[in-house]
Amino acid sequence: xxxxxxxxxxxxxxxxAIVARRNLIKIVIGVAxxxxxxxxxxxxxxxxxxxxxxxxxKGMDLNKFAANSVDPxxxxxxxxxxxxxxxVIALLVAxxxxxxxxxxxxxxxxxxxxKG
Amino acid sequence: MKxxxxxxxxxxxxxxxxxxxxSAYIVVYGHITPGGGFPGGVILAxxxxxLMLAFGKDLPLRKLPEGxxxxxxxxxxxxxxxxxxxxxxxxxxxxxxxxxxxxFRLVSAGTMPLSNIFIGIKVGVSLxxxxxxxxxxxxxxxxxxxxxxxx
Amino acid sequence: xxxxxxxLLGFMVVGCIIAVEIKDLLSAVVSVGIVGICLSVVFxxxxxxxxxxxxxxxxxxxxxxxxxxxxxxxxxxIYKYIESFAVATILIFSGVFMVLAYRAFKDLPSFGHPLMxxxxxxxxxxxxxxxxxxxxxxxxxxxxxxxxxxEATVLFVSILGAIAVLRRRGRR
Amino acid sequence: MxxxxxxxxxxxxxxxxxxxxxxxxxxxxLAVSALATYLTRDLLVELPPSKPxxxxxxxxxxxxxPVFFWHMLRANLDVAYRVLHPEVPIRPGIVKVRTxxxxxxxxxxxANSITLTPGTLTVDVVGDFLYVHWINVRTDDPEEQTRxxxxxxxxxxxEVFE
Numbered sequence: 059x060x061x062x063x064x065x066x067x068x069x070x071x072x073x074x075a076i077v078a079r080r081n082l083i084k085i086v087i088g089v090a091x092x093x094x095x096x097x098x099x100x101x102x103x104x105x106x107x108x109x110x111x112x113x114x115x116k117g118m119d120l121n122k123f124a125a126n127s128v129d130p131x132x133x134x135x136x137x138x139x140x141x142x143x144x145x146v147i148a149l150l151v152a153x154x155x156x157x158x159x160x161x162x163x164x165x166x167x168x169x170x171x172x173k174g
Numbered sequence: 175m176k177x178x179x180x181x182x183x184x185x186x187x188x189x190x191x192x193x194x195x196x197s198a199y200i201v202v203y204g205h206i207t208p209g210g211g212f213p214g215g216v217i218l219a220x221x222x223x224x225l226m227l228a229f230g231k232d233l234p235l236r237k238l239p240e241g242x243x244x245x246x247x248x249x250x251x252x253x254x255x256x257x258x259x260x261x262x263x264x265x266x267x268x269x270x271x272x273x274x275x276x277x278f279r280l281v282s283a284g285t286m287p288l289s290n291i292f293i294g295i296k297v298g299v300s301l302x303x304x305x306x307x308x309x310x311x312x313x314x315x316x317x318x319x320x321x322x323x324x325x
Numbered sequence: 326x327x328x329x330x331x332x333l334l335g336f337m338v339v340g341c342i343i344a345v346e347i348k349d350l351l352s353a354v355v356s357v358g359i360v361g362i363c364l365s366v367v368f369x370x371x372x373x374x375x376x377x378x379x380x381x382x383x384x385x386x387x388x389x390x391x392x393x394x395x396x397x398x399x400x401x402x403i404y405k406y407i408e409s410f411a412v413a414t415i416l417i418f419s420g421v422f423m424v425l426a427y428r429a430f431k432d433l434p435s436f437g438h439p440l441m442x443x444x445x446x447x448x449x450x451x452x453x454x455x456x457x458x459x460x461x462x463x464x465x466x467x468x469x470x471x472x473x474x475x476e477a478t479v480l481f482v483s484i485l486g487a488i489a490v491l492r493r494r495g496r497r
Numbered sequence: 498m499x500x501x502x503x504x505x506x507x508x509x510x511x512x513x514x515x516x517x518x519x520x521x522x523x524x525x526x527l528a529v530s531a532l533a534t535y536l537t538r539d540l541l542v543e544l545p546p547s548k549p550x551x552x553x554x555x556x557x558x559x560x561x562x563p564v565f566f567w568h569m570l571r572a573n574l575d576v577a578y579r580v581l582h583p584e585v586p587i588r589p590g591i592v593k594v595r596t597x598x599x600x601x602x603x604x605x606x607x608a609n610s611i612t613l614t615p616g617t618l619t620v621d622v623v624g625d626f627l628y629v630h631w632i633n634v635r636t637d638d639p640e641e642q643t644r645x646x647x648x649x650x651x652x653x654x655x656e657v658f659e
Binding site: 199225 | 515521530605619622
Binding site for chain 2: 374375378379383386452455456457465467477478484488492
């Protein structure tokens with residue numbers, strides 16, 4: 059229960075950065091933190107107390123392995139989610155660089171003011 | 175980007191071969207040890223990134239021009255699709271149609287190593303493409319000042 | 326073991342707060358990198374070596390990309406006036422979210438005792454069906470390969486979007 | 498030739514990574530090492546110009562290892578003494594020293610050896626000159642500085658790499 063609350067706290071910090079910060083890089087950092095929190099929560103859900111990684115080693119009994127292993131399903135979906143997070147960050151950084159080139163500033167409110 | 179000093183360059187020369195070897199190991203052994211196409215591809219992109227940091231952007235672009243990079247990228251995606259569609263020959267979408275072999279051998283688990291290789295190529299080359307885009311297309315100019323005309 | 330896990334998680338939360346609050350952008354990016362690497366250690370603790378490898382390499386690349394955007398540019402935003410509306414909104418939302426999350430977590434299986442109705446099937450029959458020893462890969466590329474295909478497509482599109490955004494005003 | 502040596506080294510690293518002699522894995526290793534070597538074929542470090550496989554080189558290299566560790570140990574004790582001493586007797590500065598080594602790899606090895614020895618740190622290599630940050634600049638004479646910092650490694654590295 060307590061680890062879940064840690065993940066929730068990270069999620070809320072990321073949301074706070076996205077909403078309340080004005081610097082565009084800070085907003086990208088907020089998105090990154092939100093991604094970390096979600097990935098962490100998914101893995102925490104699949105953890106079994108004293109569990110072993112879901113990789114069979116030679117000469118291990120299959121039934122014993124199935125009774126002790128942690129959950130492989132959220133892990134498999136998180137692998138792709140992390141890589142997609144990288145793609146999203148690259149896209150956001152590309153947008154930030156483009157905005158900087160156009161307006162010469164990273165401040166969101168400045169950009170709003172200059173837009174007209 | 176001009177590249178770095180002689181020390182970094184020489185070490186990059188020595189190390190890059192082994193980084194590529196390690197990424198291939200991570201990809202090929204994805205179904206036996208931890209790893210797989212996604213981390214292997216990212217390691218491949220990081221190896222090329224090392225070259226880009228040490229020698230400047232021109233050398234990696236000479237080794238892997240943009241056109242060939244996009245061809246490889248599409249090849250990876252199409253290969254994965256082809257494996258998915260070839261499943262129809264034996265039954266349904268994404269059926270593991272190849273012979274399974276026995277566990278703990280390198281050639282086992284049917285289509286999985288092939289899928290891993292295609293995903294690795296795709297992820298590595300597309301991340302390489304976005305890194306070169308980030309380093310090549312952008313040079314920063316003060317607002318209001320037009321970039322000089324060049325290639 | 327548990328204590329170490331909690332210490333790492335607390336350290337990560339502190340790192341997140343520093344990354345959001347600090348004024349120097351380079352320091353903020355470095356703090357995010359530290360959080361990501363701690364996350365990879367936490368994954369190792371939680372029995373997920375696959376994800377730990379992915380996280381550590383992705384974190385490196387992510388750090389390089391963020392540094393590319395940050396170098397030599399400082400946080401010039403003036404905190405003269407605090408945006409009271411945004412801060413109040415996020416605080417109220419956080420409170421409500423925390424209370425609801427606390428209630429929801431009570432219904433989830435408690436930490437360390439996952440609900441594995443589907444995964445038990447994969448774990449028991451995966452070896453006979455796919456002959457792959459790494460069960461994460463066998464879920465990723467055999468049982469749930471359709472999801473992987475979709476996510477590879479998402480990656481493709483996001484990278485394509487980044488390149489399209491960066492290209493200088495079309496062709497000359 | 499250098500391609501073949503790199504290929505062999507890559508294959509040995511592959512064997513160490515997989516730690517098995519299953520024919521499938523060995524075949525995959527041959528293919529993967531060939532691929533990695535092919536992709537980096539124009540980056541490889543040149544072999545020494547004359548007699549690259551002469552056993553004398555390897556004997557000199559074996560001799561280099563204890564010499565290097567001895568210098569490292571001495572420098573460690575020296576820096577620890579300077580840090581723990583109440584007056585902190587240091588005189589930091591950057592000195593420019595000249596090296597006789599010609600090849601890139603030997604210059605790199607020399608710079609790395611100097612950096613790994615506590616108290617001295619190579620900042621940059623420009624042409625034949627090394628810029629070294631030294632925690633206690635003992636003398637202002639360039640010849641003497643070169644003798645103290647560079648000569649102790651240079652003599653052996655010249656035998657190994659050139």
